[in-house]
Amino acid sequence: MRRLTGGSRTRWLSRVRRDPVLVSPALLAPLIAILEVLMPPEKPVYRLLPAVPALAAVLWPVVPTLLLGVACLLGVAVYAVASADHSALFTVGAIAAVTVAAAYASHLRLQREDTITEVRTVADATQKVLLRPIPRRVGPLEIGSLYLTATPHARIGGDFYALADTPDAIRLIIGDVRGKGLPALAAASAVLGSFREAAYEATDLTQIADCLETTLCRDDAAALAQGDPAELFATAVLAEIPRHATHATILSCGHPPPLLGRHGDVHVLDTDDPSAPLDLGGLLTPTFHPRRFAFTTGDQLLLYTDGVTEARAADGTFFPLTTWARGQLDKPPRQVLKSLHDALLEHSGDNLGDDIAAVAVRRL
Missing domain, CATH: 3.60.40.10 (PPM-type phosphatase domain)
Known part of the structure; x- marks a missing residue:
């Protein structure tokens, strides 16, 4: 899978500054954690955490998507052990599966973006010649x-x-x-x-x-x-x-x-x-x-x-x-x-x- 190189990292950080929506996956995870604390126990909001790596796949490169998914997984795993809530282990599995799929989806998206960039570069060169x-x-x-x-x-x-x-x-x-x-x-x-x-x-x-x-x-x-x-x-x-x-x-x-x-x-x-x-x-x-x-x-x-x-x-x-x-x-x-x-x-x-x-x- 494609990694975020130094040049790619610089471009991505520049995109974040131009488009703050890119930070939304990082904000969604703590928001769900806060809601989990505030909501009554019979409403397990933490089960929404698989949506975090899924959202990251749409906006982020592969490695940050994986890291965010792992962070969510560890957080739920710690909660399951501390609260003896064995049903939370199903959510851990869901987060793991979604994180792997999200990382691959992010990889494919970046490949397509690279292809589009190359096509546009060729088109620009063709226009300058024509x-x-x-x-x-x-x-x-x-x-x-x-x-x-x-x-x-x-x-x-x-x-x-x-x-x-x-x-x-x-x-x-x-x-x-x-x-x-x-x-x-x-x-x-x-x-x-x-x-x-x-x-x-x-x-x-x-x-x-x-x-x-x-x-x-x-x-x-x-x-x-x-x-x-x-x-x-x-x-x-x-x-x-x-x-x-x-x-x-x-x-x-x-x-x-x-x-x-x-x-x-x-x-x-x-x-x-x-x-x-x-x-x-x-x-x-x-x-x-x-x-x-x-x-x-x-x-x-x-x-x-x-x-x-x-x-x-x-x-x-x-x-x-x-x-x-x-x-x-x-x-x-x-x-x-x-x-x-x-x-x-x-x-x-x-x-x-x-x-x-x-x-x-x-x-x-």
């Missing part, structure tokens, strides 16, 4: 990013974003793979890998989109759908912001249109002829239509996935992103995304229905 942190400052841009998963305790999902700091321009992508789970994660990884390579070689956003389309059309990528290849596709927005110019370009592949904040106003950067999602089952011939727009000092671009606009309140109403953005996009990017995070949780009642990614970019 969603590499975006610097707060890149060239003439101040940038912030936000990622929320709809599944409780999940670290990663099918939404993705990335930035490429090329010599002539800063290029970004944000997108959403259809579906959830490992197939969506694998497809998102394929798209991001293709973007990070193409962003430094392609001459424009159309070439980058062609590379992403090719990546998702490959047979091995289609297999990630775990079924009909027509079900594997992704929506995405590509953005290109030159270092020494007062304009920017976006290319949307079936993705919600970005918002542009300028002097308190909010503009929706949609197009009359939007491009189809990437690899729409190979059913459509891809045609990409970049849009160029002015992007000057103080302007802020908000890129997001559909989890933002599809967040629902209890009455079914969607999150009013454009209305919310008025008066928000004049703030620094990190503050904008913090406000967006709070607004989404408040609107949805902490019940997000989909993964969410957002990137805010302001030209300095």
